[in-house]
């Protein structure tokens with residue numbers, strides 16, 4: 729989903745009106761792809777463009793868009809729920825690599841887990857349809873700094 733016309737279509741299909749507030753929130757998320765903004769950061773960015781918008785409206789809109797699966801909310805155990813637009817072409821949601829030192833969140837596009845899904849399905853009589861994986865470690869910058877410190 730890349731076009732705002734698709735966005736308004738999905739809203740209408742779900743019985744919601746296409747309002748400017750909803751458009752603003754979705755636009756900010758589209759413009760900040762890969763940044764995994766939290767709700768407060770999203771509110772600040774929307775407010776920069778449209779000072780009249782209230783924080784409650786932004787938070788409500790995020791919940792609504794998540795319910796409609798237009799955006800995805802992810803918790804990285806840092807006390808914030810972070811949001812990103814769901815790209816239409818993704819069969820599985822991408823995985824996240826989280827640096828324990830600086831907190832940077834990188835995205836990993838390869839899936840690699842389809843065989844594991846088959847195995848889980850077979851062994852447990854459980855039909856797996858999706859999965860979420862987070863990898864914790866150190867990004868290349870932090871790794872370099874750690875190596876320098878250790879020398």
Ligand SMILES: [Zn+2]
Pocket residue numbers: 827828829830831832866867868869870871
């Ligand atoms: Zn790092």
Ligand SMILES: [Zn+2]
Pocket residue numbers: 762764812822824835
């Ligand atoms: Zn992501």
